[in-house]
Amino acid sequence: MSVLVECRNLTKIYPGGKTAVSDLNLSIESGRIIGLLGPNGSGKTTIIKMMNGLLRPTEGQVIIDGNEPGPETKKIISYLPERTYLEAQKTVSDILGFFSDFYADFRPERARQMLAALNIDEKARLKTLSKGTKEKVQLILVMSRDARLYVLDEPIAGVDPATRDYIIRTIINNYNKEASVLICTHLISDVEEILDDVIFLKDGHVVLQSTAAAIREEHGETVDKYFREVFAC
Amino acid sequence: MLGNLFKHEWKDSWLIMTILNVSVLVLSLIGSHSTQKYFEILEEMDVGGFIYAIYILLYAFGIIALSLAATFYFYVRFYKNMYTDQGYLMHTLPVNHNELIVSKLLVALIWRVISFIVIILGIMKMSFSFEDIIYMVKNLNLVATDVVLVVILLLGMALYSILLGYVSISIGQFSARNKVLASIGAYFGIKIIARILRSFLTLINIYNYRELIEKFRDFDDPTTRATFMLVIIVIVYIACGLYYFITQWIMKNRLNLE
Numbered sequence: 001m002s003v004l005v006e007c008r009n010l011t012k013i014y015p016g017g018k019t020a021v022s023d024l025n026l027s028i029e030s031g032r033i034i035g036l037l038g039p040n041g042s043g044k045t046t047i048i049k050m051m052n053g054l055l056r057p058t059e060g061q062v063i064i065d066g067n068e069p070g071p072e073t074k075k076i077i078s079y080l081p082e083r084t085y086l087e088a089q090k091t092v093s094d095i096l097g098f099f100s101d102f103y104a105d106f107r108p109e110r111a112r113q114m115l116a117a118l119n120i121d122e123k124a125r126l127k128t129l130s131k132g133t134k135e136k137v138q139l140i141l142v143m144s145r146d147a148r149l150y151v152l153d154e155p156i157a158g159v160d161p162a163t164r165d166y167i168i169r170t171i172i173n174n175y176n177k178e179a180s181v182l183i184c185t186h187l188i189s190d191v192e193e194i195l196d197d198v199i200f201l202k203d204g205h206v207v208l209q210s211t212a213a214a215i216r217e218e219h220g221e222t223v224d225k226y227f228r229e230v231f232a233c
Numbered sequence: 234m235l236g237n238l239f240k241h242e243w244k245d246s247w248l249i250m251t252i253l254n255v256s257v258l259v260l261s262l263i264g265s266h267s268t269q270k271y272f273e274i275l276e277e278m279d280v281g282g283f284i285y286a287i288y289i290l291l292y293a294f295g296i297i298a299l300s301l302a303a304t305f306y307f308y309v310r311f312y313k314n315m316y317t318d319q320g321y322l323m324h325t326l327p328v329n330h331n332e333l334i335v336s337k338l339l340v341a342l343i344w345r346v347i348s349f350i351v352i353i354l355g356i357m358k359m360s361f362s363f364e365d366i367i368y369m370v371k372n373l374n375l376v377a378t379d380v381v382l383v384v385i386l387l388l389g390m391a392l393y394s395i396l397l398g399y400v401s402i403s404i405g406q407f408s409a410r411n412k413v414l415a416s417i418g419a420y421f422g423i424k425i426i427a428r429i430l431r432s433f434l435t436l437i438n439i440y441n442y443r444e445l446i447e448k449f450r451d452f453d454d455p456t457t458r459a460t461f462m463l464v465i466i467v468i469v470y471i472a473c474g475l476y477y478f479i480t481q482w483i484m485k486n487r488l489n490l491e
Contacts, residue, residue, distance in 0.1 A: 014489070015407070054488060054490055056485075056486055074328075075327040077325070081318075085320075085321040085322040102326050102328075
């Protein structure tokens with residue numbers, strides 16, 4: 001397994017002086033499903049934004065497949081933000097065309113199959129879809145790419161249990177097996193069974209990086225329970 | 234990828250811009266020569282002149298409103314695509330910041346040119362016959378250099394206007410509280426600074442604005458006309474370059490989507 005993502009002495013201080021990430025070092029190997037776990041404000045989203053080139057580090061570096069974030073890394077990262085980023089006026093079909101034009105690894109047929117399975121009309125405008133359906137469309141778009149790294153920011157927050165199951169199934173069934181999946185969430189119990197590795201974050205620092213199996217073996221409890229112990233208020 | 238960005242920007246904006254421009258044409262046709270006879274009939278009834286005057290006034294307001302709406306539309310598109318939730322998609326496309334800005338700039342510029350032509354045609358249709366226009370153009374005694382420089386100047390002014398919006402919106406992103414209000418503040422702030430700089434240049438006599446304008450009004454000396462326009466062109470394009478650079482720098486180094 002090769003190192004796909006490397007954060008070296010990564011620091012992000014926002015204007016106003018708030019330190020979101022401080023001197024963080026971590027590496028992510030290819031072919032793994034990793035949980036980036038931490039309470040609110042621990043720096044998860046900031047790290048993800050820096051990986052995607054949406055924020056510039058104050059200090060340090062993020063290296064993805066040998067490159068700093070830019071057009072080359074964006075070709076291989078499939079990113080699901082916690083926001084709905086699609087234009088409401090567009091139809092689902094328009095968006096499929098958009099993704100096909102910009103991402104060489106986008107597989108429209110795979111997306112169409114998933115949309116059909118969920119009875120989502122390709123001709124429907126996004127503004128006519130419910131929030132949950134829009135989130136599903138976004139997940140389908142992201143998982144229909146043969147990316148090297150999938151970065152999913154809170155993919156299961158705020159959705160009903162049935163949708164949650166659907167999302168997890170979609171992730172498992174569709175990701176490129178050579179690739180890594182980085183799932184950022186605080187709902188650990190829902191994703192625990194699919195995680196290979198976990199990274200615990202607190203106040204912008206890595207407090208633990210290990211395999212999920214090792215945590216269960218060493219501490220004799222689930223990752224979710226162990227997380228609650230580490231981050232007990 | 235610039236081609237793809239351009240294609241999608243065009244696809245997303247053509248309908249609303251076509252509606253705006255067709256509206257200008259329809260307004261112009263209503264008040265054109267061919268319909269003026271109806272106003273003449275009304276004039277005989279002592280109210281025609283008044284009604285036509287009101288119509289001309291409304292037409293002028295309509296043109297201004299449509300022109301402002303078109304400018305505002307591209308500003309809002311830029312803001313939404315780049316700095317709101319849609320930015321999460323636009324800034325994670327495998328393209329660089331220059332491609333993002335240039336694609337938007339080109340589409341906005343093309344629509345500016347189309348709108349300009351439509352408005353000129355509309356005004357001409359309202360006010361003059363074809364023969365009048367030919368007569369006026371002949372009497373301007375323009376040389377080829379004048380035409381080329383005027384086109385370059387008009388394109389520069391259109392670019393300036395678009396980039397002024399882009400740079401103001403980008404500067405507005407530094408505000409933590411109200412980015413829209415900060416963008417509007419930046420817009421008027423830049424305008425005030427530009428005005429102060431112009432006054433300063435006039436004062437130190439590098440850019441003798443009034444004298445050149447007086448000479449230009451004579452329409453006699455092609456060299457003076459060309460010099461005047463070249464000075465303005467250089468200043469306009471320098472400002473465009475500066476606004477572009479600031480916009481690109483903020484997008485690259487200070488992007489902070491909420």
